[in-house]
Amino acid sequence: MNEERAERVRQAVRASYAARASGHAEGCCGEGGDGGGCCGHGAGHEAAAGQAAASSCCGSGGCGGAEDHQAGGCCCGGAASHAEQVGYSLVEISSVPEGAEMSFGCGNPAALAGLQPGETVLDLGSGGGLDCLLAAHRVGPTGRVIGVDMTPEMIDRARGNARQGNYANVEFRLGEIEHLPVADATVDAIISNCVINLSPDKPSVLREAFRVLKPGGRLLVSDIVSMAPLSEEARSDEGLWCECLSGAEEVGALERMLRDAGFVDVLITPQDESREFVRSWAPGASVVDLVVSAIVEAWKP
Secondary structure (H helix, E strand, C coil): CCHHHHHHHHHHHHHHHHHHHHCCECCCCCCCCCCCECCCCCCCCCCCHHHHHHHCCCCCCCCCCCCCCCCCCCCHHHHHHHHHHHCCCHHHHHCCCCCCCCCCCCCCHHHHCCCCCCCEEEEECCCCCHHHHHHHHHHCCCCEEEEEECCHHHHHHHHHHHHHCCCCCEEEEECECCECCCCCCCEEEEEEECCHHHCCCHHHHHHHHHHHEEEEEEEEEEEEEECCCCCHHHHCCHHHHHCCCCCCEEHHHHHHHHHHHCCEEEEEEEEHHHHHHHHCCCCCCHHHHCEEEEEEEEECC
8 A cells, every 4th residue: 555545544544533532423322422423334435335324323432333233223222232242241341431432343352461460551542442441450550551542532532531430540642553652662461452454554553562562562452354355446445444344454464464573473363253243334335244353462572
């Protein structure tokens, strides 16, 4: 991807998530509500735009804000069901301030990363702060959690959620995950939830992740991967890219990127059961049949 096209993707993603954070997406949950309006799945692409925009609500903070829904219907009552579907427990969701759960992404990386008291954790693309706040519970008062997001509106929202819950061990920094505002070798664990696929420059993301990890540190993320090559038409669809679909890398390609960045013990585990909720992100778009959620693990020697 050339730099001009990559910049268009970045701007589209930034604008999409700024609108979601601000509650500007039209939806049945109410502007400024828990989900900030509808999640806007389908906004911007041609094939499924109308149907997807009508059928996706609650969880506007990112991909995976809603489970399967009926076109034109409201899914507000289904948010808890979707949370459980991707791996969150109701106990976890009830433990964070209302409004932090803007979306549930495609997994629960904080629960899978084996976080320990006293560790420093970095969340790539922290959105409304849900995974950071859950990680904060796991690392305790002697630990530290840093969330990085490129959208000022998301940073503001996440900071508000942290203040509301009196989280003293969490901070949110404005920045791009391709250029992390984090010092070298200062992080024990990196988590991320359905965000790396949004980057048009994934090798830079992974090199930066490697840089900030301490020796022996680990990366454990939930993300979307493709199980077959995506068409150039799909790759060039910025709307589908914003829905965490068109930016998905094939498993083998992502493994190579991780190893090229310096990681070892790379393991990518596709979650076939995720097909059901992924299809709901852009009903009618052919790309949804080619992608699934995956758990991505890698270590810094």
